[in-house]
Amino acid sequence: MKALAAAFPNLVGKETLLEPSDFRFSLNHSSQMAALDYLVSLESDIFVPTYDGNMAKVVEGHRRFLGFKKTVLLDRKLLVGLIDQYNQGSLSWDELSSTVKEAHANRMGSPKTRAVIPDRPKEEDYFYANPHECLQLLDEPLRST
Secondary structure (H helix, E strand, C coil): CCHHHHHHCCCCCCHHHHHHHHHHCCCCCCCHCCCCCCHHHHHCCCCCCCCCCCCHHHHHHHHHHCCCCCCHHHCHHHHHHHHHHHHHHCCCCCCHHHHHHHHHHHCCCCCCCCCCCCCCCHCCCHHHHHHHHHCCCCCCCCCCH
């Protein structure tokens, strides 16, 4: 985390937003700490989930609902391969950087139709991560209900 914080000096988490005394009421209450994580993730300028669990998916969908706030959805398999190549010296920093940027250009939480696979529901997009039926796409006129 030190290298990440050095590269991104405005990186914040709940520990940097609050005083240690503010945590004493929720230290033994994991659901309260998770709720705090959720709010920080929801309100951040950019959200990059490090784990592809249910909470990350719900935050992703909520950020879409709030106007498609930038949410970088990492291609972890690609990143591992590229970082291995970089560490082995077969890929320069510039090549790594440009490949990562190109691969993630369309993985920023922008509007898209959710993939639905009727005979293989476990392989389709998670509804809460992309509730496109509930979202107003940016190029659509305002709807009244």
